[in-house]
Amino acid sequence: MESQxxxxxxxxxxxxxxxxxxxxxxxxxxxRDKMDKVLGSFSMSNEYEGxxxxxxxxxxxxxxxxxxxxKAVNLIAHETFHLTHRIIEWAGANFDEDNHEHxxxxxxxxxxxxxxx
Numbered sequence: 001m002e003s004q005x006x007x008x009x010x011x012x013x014x015x016x017x018x019x020x021x022x023x024x025x026x027x028x029x030x031x032r033d034k035m036d037k038v039l040g041s042f043s044m045s046n047e048y049e050g051x052x053x054x055x056x057x058x059x060x061x062x063x064x065x066x067x068x069x070x071k072a073v074n075l076i077a078h079e080t081f082h083l084t085h086r087i088i089e090w091a092g093a094n095f096d097e098d099n100h101e102h103x104x105x106x107x108x109x110x111x112x113x114x115x116x117x
Contacts, residue, residue: 003027006065011114013059016087016106021060022115028062035060050075052082056090059083061115080111 007024008031021038025031028048036042040055049067053060061079068075084107088095095103 003030005031013087013106013110013114016091018087018090019058020083020110020114021058023060023062024065024068025062026065028064032060032062050079052079052086054083054086054090056086059086076115077111080107080115083110083115 004026009022011020013020023031028051029044038058039053039060042053049064051062084103088103
């Protein structure tokens with residue numbers, strides 16, 4: 001099934017100097033499959049409303065447009081939280097009870113400046 005693509009944009013995340021793609025579509029699975037060359041293959045057993053995907057040098061957030069219209073803040077915050085953890089892990093930084101400020105700063109930056117509402 002062909003998908004309708006509403007938005008697709010590439011960003012650079014400063015400090016971590018990595019690529020982030022944001023995609024809004026009516027078919028997350030189809031658009032994710034089209035990015036296998038960048039993100040590596042990924043088996044999806046069902047359709048997702050939101051998805052954080054990476055190959056640990058490129059990162060992407062996919063959003064299903066209808067779900068985004070219904071629950072934008074929750075869906076964006078949820079996927080941005082996954083993205084924050086993946087970037088921190090990729091960078092090799094600790095993210096635990098004693099080392100979480102850098103994660104909170106990155107999460108706020110991503111949410112407000114790249115992904116958010």
